[in-house]
Amino acid sequence: MRIVATAFISIDGVVQAPGGPEEDTDGGFAHGGWTHPFFDPEVVGGAFDAALTDADAVLYGRRTWSVMAQAWPERAGDPFADRLNALPKYVVSSTLTDADLTWNNTTRLTGVEAVAKLRASEDGTLLIMGSPTLVRALLSEELVDELRLIVMPVMLGGGKSIFPEDGTKTAFELVSTTASTTGTQVCVYRRAAAE
Secondary structure, three states, X not given: OEEEEEEEEEOOOOOOOOOOOOOOOHHHOOOOOXXXXXXXXXXXXXXXXXXXXXXXXXXXXXXXXHHHHHHOHHHOOOHHHHHHHHOOEEEEOOOOOHHHOXXXXXXXXXXXXXXXXXXXXXXXXXXXXXXXXXXXXXXXXXXXXXXXXXXXXXXXXXXXXXXXXXXXXXXEEEEEEEEOOOOOEEEEEEEOOOO
C-alpha cells in the first residue's frame, strides 16, 4: 500500500490541535483550533474529500483514532462521514484492546513494524489524517510515500510536528499546489525516486 499522510500545518511546522481548544493541550499548547480562520471549504475541504476518495483504508495513532471514533460514527448521512465510517481503519496502539475497537471496520496494529508489513502486503492507498507521532515515526522509517500538507498562513511558535529530528533525510517532489483565498496552500509531495 502507498502511505499518504495528510496534515494541517502552520508555516513553522506545527500540526498540534488544529481542530479545537481541548483537542491536544500537551506541553501547554494554547492555540487549539488555529486552523479555523484559514479554512476554505472549497480548497481545504476539497483536499480532504479528494484524499478520502483516493483512500482504500485509513491509519491512525491511538489518540487521533480515539477522537475520530467518538466524533464520526454519529455523523451518518454526510457523504464524507459515510465514506470514512465505511472504510477499513487501522489504529497503531499497544494500549487499546480489541474490545475497545468500537468504530466499525477497525483493526489494531502493534507498532511501526506492523504498519510496514501491511504496506508491503496490500495494494491501494492507506491514508493518515492527523496522528503526528505516528507520521513522524513512519517518516523516520521512510514508509511515507506522499505528504499532503495543508499549509496555513500562521506561525504558532512551538508545538508538535510530524517531522523527525533524528537526522533522517528523505527527498520529496512537489506534485501540485493549490492556493486558497484565505492564504492556505494545499501542497502535495511524493517521495522522490532514488538516484
